[in-house]
Amino acid sequence: MLSVVAGILLPVFIVTAIGYGWAKLDLPLDRDFVARLVMNVATPCLIVDSVSKLGLPLGDFLAMLESGALMLIGTAAVGALVLRILGLPQRSFLPSLTFGNAGNIGLPLSYFAFGDIGLGLSSGVFLTAVVVQFTLAPALQDRKPALKSLLTTPVVYGSALGIALLASGTRLPGWLDTTIGLLADIAIPLSLLTLGFALAQFRVRRARVAIGLGVGRIAVGFTVAMAVAALLGLTGVARSVLVLHGGMPSAIVCYLMAARYDRDPEEVAGIVLISTFAAALLLAPLVAFVLWLNGPLPG
Secondary structure, eight states, X not given: OHHHHHHHHHHHHHHHHHHHHHHHTTOOOOHHHHHHHIIIIIHHHHHHHHHHTOOSOHHHHHHHHHHHHHHHHHHHHHHHHHHHHHTOOHHHHHHHHHOBOIIXXXXXXXXXXXXXXXXXXXXXXXXXXXXXXXXXXHHHHHSOOOHHHHHTOHHHHXXXXXXXXXXXXXXXXXXXXXXXXXXXXXXXXXXXXXXXXHHTTOOOSSHHHHHHHHHHHHHHHHHXXXXXXXXXXXXXXXXHHHHHHHTOOBOHHHHHHHHHTTSOHHHHHHHHHHHHHHHHHHHHHHXXXXXXXXXXXXX
């Protein structure tokens, strides 16, 4: 069992640690360029490649979209209640309680744990998060509609193409399929490198708030994901992938949004940092648990 879990986690930790060490050594990295490359090119290609070759009925993928949406709604509702009780501003902190790191950590873990099927189903949860992040978060933090941002997000179009190919059972021309596959292959390593690089630059401002909300993000997300999986009757890899995403730390995009709209960005950075380090300690039992959900672990 330990070798199985280690085989899943070590690639994630090692590549992230390289990015973290790169920043600590003060070596150059154009994080904006890499982030744009990952979000606008590599990740859309990853979704097209994984969803179109999912090998499951379209209904299974659409069920993941529904599950991801319900998980976000439930997590946001509980998070809003927690923030109200604590007397903290929801416009600043609700996104960091609602959105787990589906892209940098959720996608790689789903792939390493469950292969291509896990990656394809994980893409459904990731797509839901991206759509909500580019609509609800800006509306909450800046009171402005974000339809333009959503319509100019390549992940949305990559998902639409992947779903269309899955539904029709067609394949792209060989040369285009190979090109998309090559670009898809850089998405996960670059995401992990940029995650480590970003974490090295974050600081904790108010420790009590960062620890409380950072750990709370993981606990609330995991609990809601378990409840949604039971409510919808999910089983197998679909249930495991949803629960895995529920236990993710706060997404780095929460900090980027907070900085853009001046919603306590330093404190949100602390929440992202603490929740990520807490998740690092909890990932081994979480991965073992979702593997167990999907079937007996090898001895």
